[in-house]
Amino acid sequence: MKVVLIGVGQAGGKVTQALAEFDYDMGFNAVRGALAVNSARADLQNLDIDTTLIGQDRVKGHGVGGDNELGAQIMQESATEVLDNMDGRITTEAEAVVVVAGLGGGTGSGGAPMLVRELQRIYEMPVYTLGILPGDDEGGLYQANAGRSLKTAIRESDSVLLVDNDAWRGSGDSVAEGYKRINDAIAQRIGLLLASGEAVEGVGESVVDSSEIINTLRSGGISAVGYASAEASEDAEENVNTITSVTRNALLTSMSLPNATDAESALLVIAGDPERLSRKGVERARRWVEDETGSMRVRGGDFPLGSDKIAALVLTSGIERSDRVNEFMEKAKLAAKSQGQDSDPDEFTNDDLDNLM
Ligand SMILES: Nc1nc2c(ncn2[C@@H]2O[C@H](COP(=O)(O)OP(=O)(O)OP(=O)(O)O)[C@@H](O)[C@H]2O)c(=O)[nH]1
Numbered sequence: 294m295k296v297v298l299i300g301v302g303q304a305g306g307k308v309t310q311a312l313a314e315f316d317y318d319m320g321f322n323a324v325r326g327a328l329a330v331n332s333a334r335a336d337l338q339n340l341d342i343d344t345t346l347i348g349q350d351r352v353k354g355h356g357v358g359g360d361n362e363l364g365a366q367i368m369q370e371s372a373t374e375v376l377d378n379m380d381g382r383i384t385t386e387a388e389a390v391v392v393v394a395g396l397g398g399g400t401g402s403g404g405a406p407m408l409v410r411e412l413q414r415i416y417e418m419p420v421y422t423l424g425i426l427p428g429d430d431e432g433g434l435y436q437a438n439a440g441r442s443l444k445t446a447i448r449e450s451d452s453v454l455l456v457d458n459d460a461w462r463g464s465g466d467s468v469a470e471g472y473k474r475i476n477d478a479i480a481q482r483i484g485l486l487l488a489s490g491e492a493v494e495g496v497g498e499s500v501v502d503s504s505e506i507i508n509t510l511r512s513g514g515i516s517a518v519g520y521a522s523a524e525a526s527e528d529a530e531e532n533v534n535t536i537t538s539v540t541r542n543a544l545l546t547s548m549s550l551p552n553a554t555d556a557e558s559a560l561l562v563i564a565g566d567p568e569r570l571s572r573k574g575v576e577r578a579r580r581w582v583e584d585e586t587g588s589m590r591v592r593g594g595d596f597p598l599g600s601d602k603i604a605a606l607v608l609t610s611g612i613e614r615s616d617r618v619n620e621f622m623e624k625a626k627l628a629a630k631s632q633g634q635d636s637d638p639d640e641f642t643n644d645d646l647d648n649l650m
Pocket residue numbers: 301302303304305307308331332333355356357358359360394395396397398399400401402425426427428431435458472473475476
């Protein structure tokens with residue numbers, strides 16, 4: 294799937310760069326443009342992709358310090374400038390736009406949903422949010438901000454692909470090592486998902502294309518991605534169990550949002566050397582995903598790649614009613630109260646209410 298990426302805020306910029314680099318290094322060419330937008334000049338200076346500094350008249354290049362309402366306002370005032378910077382690429386090359394942000398800060402948390410809204414007003418194509426949830430040990434302001442941002446992002450985006458900052462962190466990692474590991478994991482998994490719709494080698498009818506990704510995400514709400522791989526035999530017949538077990542690992546132990554297996558729809562992509570892929574294994578794995586997610590809308594397809602491993606990439610969509618999301622929203626609501634934020638008791642459950650914008 295050909296996408297244009299727009300990262301908002303510090304995390305948004307770093308993850309966008311990681312994704313653009315992965316796509317470039319692998320030669321996939323699914324990422325057709327990448328821009329980082331921030332109200333903090335210093336965060337943009339560390340990046341190699343194109344950048345736009347916003348809100349200079351208000352915060353003088355110093356960021357919004359976790360004030361996501363200010364982040365939303367600044368984005369509203371700067372949206373035209375941001376879109377002008379990307380317009381050519383969006384109109385001629387993209388099948389979707391992905392706005393990337395950490396939901397717990399200020400510039401990304403407030404700015405990303407606002408930018409999504411502006412993009413939706415102008416373009417016909419789907420506009421997705423790739424949102425990063427704060428880890429469990431991050432402070433109350435991050436949790437409260439992320440709650441409001443997530444709720445707004447769900448309303449404005451065609452789908453919010455969520456990554457929980459606790460999902461792919463290694464135990465014993467420092468914060469910086471943790472971010473590097475998580476950002477690399479996001480780049481690899483989401484990068485492969487986007488590229489799977491662009492597969493060029495060994496085209497066949499079972500190969501995934503972009504429309505399957507878009508149709509899976511049509512359930513709206515929240516989506517997540519998981520990935521696992523294993524060594525494969527040269528004989529396809531011997532890989533039936535490998536395919537089912539990597540699929541199980543991807544969905545049960547490696548999702549970007551853990552403990553959220555119930556889904557309205559899903560896509561299972563099996564990547565590997567076409568000679569090693571067992572059709573029986575792929576179909577068995579797809580049926581297993583149907584059982585596990587409780588969805589009858591599980592699409593499946595191959596991603597031909599020259600590798601002696603087989604990998605499963607699982608995209609689940611419509612998972613907002615999961616325990617993990619309910620738990621997080623509860624925590625965000627409590628955090629909002631203890632931050633003294635003006636929060637209606639139903640703010641996170643009532644669809645009418647949202648005071649972020
Ligand atoms: N995965 C990941 N998360 C990050 C990274 N940097 C920051 N975060 C998370 O993002 C949230 C903070 O958002 P930032 O992007 O730093 O903030 P910002 O949008 O730049 O907003 P302000 O600094 O308030 O202007 C926290 O939950 C952090 O844990 C990163 O490189 N990777």
